[in-house]
Amino acid sequence: MNKKKFAIGIDFGGTNIRGGLVDNTGKIKNYIKISTGSQKNYQEIKNKIIFILNKVISKNSSFKKNIAGVGIGFPGLIDVQRGIIIKSPNLPDLRNAPLALDIAKKIELPVVVENDANTIAWGEYCCGKYKNPESMICITIGTGIGGGIIINNNIWRGFSNTAGEIGHMIIKENGIKCGCGSRGCLEQYASASAMIRDAEKAIKRGVKTSLNLNKLTAFDIYKAAKKNDILAKKIFLSSVHYLSLGIASLINSFNPEIIVIAGGVAKAGSFYISPLKKEVYMYAYTSLINKTKIVKSTLGDCAGIIGSAFLILNADLNL
Amino acid sequence: MNKKKFAIGIDFGGTNIRGGLVDNTGKIKNYIKISTGSQKNYQEIKNKIIFILNKVISKNSSFKKNIAGVGIGFPGLIDVQRGIIIKSPNLPDLRNAPLALDIAKKIELPVVVENDANTIAWGEYCCGKYKNPESMICITIGTGIGGGIIINNNIWRGFSNTAGEIGHMIIKENGIKCGCGSRGCLEQYASASAMIRDAEKAIKRGVKTSLNLNKLTAFDIYKAAKKNDILAKKIFLSSVHYLSLGIASLINSFNPEIIVIAGGVAKAGSFYISPLKKEVYMYAYTSLINKTKIVKSTLGDCAGIIGSAFLILNADLNL
Numbered sequence: 001m002n003k004k005k006f007a008i009g010i011d012f013g014g015t016n017i018r019g020g021l022v023d024n025t026g027k028i029k030n031y032i033k034i035s036t037g038s039q040k041n042y043q044e045i046k047n048k049i050i051f052i053l054n055k056v057i058s059k060n061s062s063f064k065k066n067i068a069g070v071g072i073g074f075p076g077l078i079d080v081q082r083g084i085i086i087k088s089p090n091l092p093d094l095r096n097a098p099l100a101l102d103i104a105k106k107i108e109l110p111v112v113v114e115n116d117a118n119t120i121a122w123g124e125y126c127c128g129k130y131k132n133p134e135s136m137i138c139i140t141i142g143t144g145i146g147g148g149i150i151i152n153n154n155i156w157r158g159f160s161n162t163a164g165e166i167g168h169m170i171i172k173e174n175g176i177k178c179g180c181g182s183r184g185c186l187e188q189y190a191s192a193s194a195m196i197r198d199a200e201k202a203i204k205r206g207v208k209t210s211l212n213l214n215k216l217t218a219f220d221i222y223k224a225a226k227k228n229d230i231l232a233k234k235i236f237l238s239s240v241h242y243l244s245l246g247i248a249s250l251i252n253s254f255n256p257e258i259i260v261i262a263g264g265v266a267k268a269g270s271f272y273i274s275p276l277k278k279e280v281y282m283y284a285y286t287s288l289i290n291k292t293k294i295v296k297s298t299l300g301d302c303a304g305i306i307g308s309a310f311l312i313l314n315a316d317l318n319l
Numbered sequence: 320m321n322k323k324k325f326a327i328g329i330d331f332g333g334t335n336i337r338g339g340l341v342d343n344t345g346k347i348k349n350y351i352k353i354s355t356g357s358q359k360n361y362q363e364i365k366n367k368i369i370f371i372l373n374k375v376i377s378k379n380s381s382f383k384k385n386i387a388g389v390g391i392g393f394p395g396l397i398d399v400q401r402g403i404i405i406k407s408p409n410l411p412d413l414r415n416a417p418l419a420l421d422i423a424k425k426i427e428l429p430v431v432v433e434n435d436a437n438t439i440a441w442g443e444y445c446c447g448k449y450k451n452p453e454s455m456i457c458i459t460i461g462t463g464i465g466g467g468i469i470i471n472n473n474i475w476r477g478f479s480n481t482a483g484e485i486g487h488m489i490i491k492e493n494g495i496k497c498g499c500g501s502r503g504c505l506e507q508y509a510s511a512s513a514m515i516r517d518a519e520k521a522i523k524r525g526v527k528t529s530l531n532l533n534k535l536t537a538f539d540i541y542k543a544a545k546k547n548d549i550l551a552k553k554i555f556l557s558s559v560h561y562l563s564l565g566i567a568s569l570i571n572s573f574n575p576e577i578i579v580i581a582g583g584v585a586k587a588g589s590f591y592i593s594p595l596k597k598e599v600y601m602y603a604y605t606s607l608i609n610k611t612k613i614v615k616s617t618l619g620d621c622a623g624i625i626g627s628a629f630l631i632l633n634a635d636l637n638l
Contacts, residue, residue: 133478134478135477135478147572149572149573151470151471151475152470152471156470156573157574158454158573158574158575159452159453159454159574159575159576159611160574161574162571162574162604163572163573163574164572164574165571165572165574165604166571166572168568168571168604169568169571169572170490170564170567170568170602171489171492171568172492173490173491173564180604181601181604182567182601182602182603182604183602185604242492245489245492248489248501249487249488249489249490249568250572252481252484252485252487252488253466253468253482253483253484253485253488253569253572253573254468254475254477254482254572254573255476255477255478255479255480255481255482255483255484256477256478257478282500282501283489283501283502284501285481285484285487285499285500285501285504292478
């Protein structure tokens with residue numbers, strides 16, 4: 001562990017940027033959330049991160065000597081060793097941006113940048129209710145589906161920093177076309193976007209439902225499903241079903257101790273996790289002996305901030 | 320590395336048991352192969368292994384002081400730490416057999432038992448043409464489909480010693496029933512048995528082909544496909560196709576440096592590997608940057624013997 005007791009964690013999301021000062025038990029002080037905004041060029045991204053950092057540090061100016069550094073979770077392909085955003089799916093103009101160096105120059109603290117799904121996994125691994133298992137796969141379900149794999153007390157980034165792209169496991173042969181260029185990817189069937197797309201299509205076809213085209217989020221679908229809306233329930237359980245196929249393949253190939261479900265759908269709690277477990281244990285070869293645990297995120301929206309800060313605080317991590 | 324320069328490797332297969340004295344460069348001396356036979360109770364299994372060991376050691380009796388130990392690759396679920404065969408798919412009566420201890424008592428050398436697909440992967444990792452990559456997944460295609468995962472210079476066994484069951488990744492929703500209890504498992508579509516099953520069905524349906532029900536191995540199908548037999552080619556390429564779906568999911572989730580294809584089909588060489596690569600690179604999300612290499616086994620039938628011996632010779636391995 002790092003000798004200093006605090007680090008700043010930043011979670012750069014598509015809608016909000018969240019930040020805070022995190023202590024070495026995972027507690028967040030001075031939580032700040034600002035809107036990501038629609039103009040997302042590199043200068044603006046840097047400015048927003050610096051804005052958050054200045055807020056957090058000025059609130060803790062007497063503390064600055066105790067702050068070990070800054071961790072930033074960012075969506076996309078990250079070269080963690082060099083602190084560079086190689087590319088980011090929703091920011092096509094952003095290529096090879098040296099974010100860690102640029103922020104470090106301004107803030108005069110060490111800075112680490114990591115893929116956002118990896119920081120969420122790392123947060124759950126270091127500070128979640130089920131912390132420090134032998135191995136963990138954390139699946140973040142939102143607009144897309146991301147994943148973070150923890151093995152040997154380290155984030156497993158793979159050969160070219162792209163490990164954990166669980167949303168692009170192929171779960172349906174010749175399935176729906178995916179933005180990645182392939183077909184039948186998990187995120188086309190189990191992400192929040194997939195649920196909304198299917199609901200929209202059904203409503204437009206005239207299927208009877210309490211769902212409303214003007215207000216249609218995955219959370220709305222969950223609420224309607226809970227109230228027994230037939231369409232909402234069908235869509236919700238279809239998402240569970242396809243995720244269970246992906247998870248069964250992950251368990252059979254990698255046999256992790258625990259799978260954590262994070263992101264928006266985790267808010268549905270046991271309404272989502274219970275049918276998911278039932279299906280996974282039906283399909284997974286290894287289910288009879290030392291079952292892989294399947295749980296929902298216990299840090300919720302804070303997992304990314306905490307995980308980002310723990311990139312710095314847990315100095316055992318091989319960055 | 321172990322200070323002693325030799326170990327004995329044994330590869331216990333469904334058809335043959337192979338053994339030999341392996342030096343620390345991976346060379347095999349006094350290779351021995353005997354038939355596994357049909358009577359496979361535990362006593363018989365032990366006797367056959369002891370028979371091979373005595374043959375190898377007596378041929379090298381002056382060497383015994385230089386032999387560091389014995390590694391045994393065995394099909395099934397193995398508790399490597401305790402040297403116990405928990406269960407073996409084709410030997411249902413074999414449960415919790417303390418093979419390592421029983422052999423060690425007789426032979427007075429350290430004995431390690433490991434899952435056979437893992438020993439093949441370990442052999443390729445330690446001594447194959449593409450040795451010591453950052454990470455490797457070795458897929459063994461035969462009657463079933465097995466796998467071995469090497470991460471951080473170690474076999475990744477997972478939480479309950481079942482990692483690498485790649486044959487039970489689900490690649491077809493509601494697909495063919497598998498012996499594991501699930502449906503649509505990869506080995507129902509891409510194993511040698513699957514190819515033979517599909518050929519038999521087609522021949523019985525009267526499909527025109529040069530294939531013959533009385534002599535129908537995966538190798539016969541490969542030979543006929545090479546001679547442009549339409550049915551054989553279709554079956555062969557279908558196996559390639561489904562394997563490519565599984566490999567794409569493995570690359571997208573684990574991003575290994577290299578994937579090695581071992582087992583019988585590897586003998587088809589580029590006739591199998593070339594279309595496989597083409598399909599995988601079409602589906603795999605990460606293919607544009609630092610492509611995962613896909614190669615055929617370079618140790619062939621000897622991978623299991625060498626890998627078993629290297630369980631002992633490579634003392635860095637965390638057993």
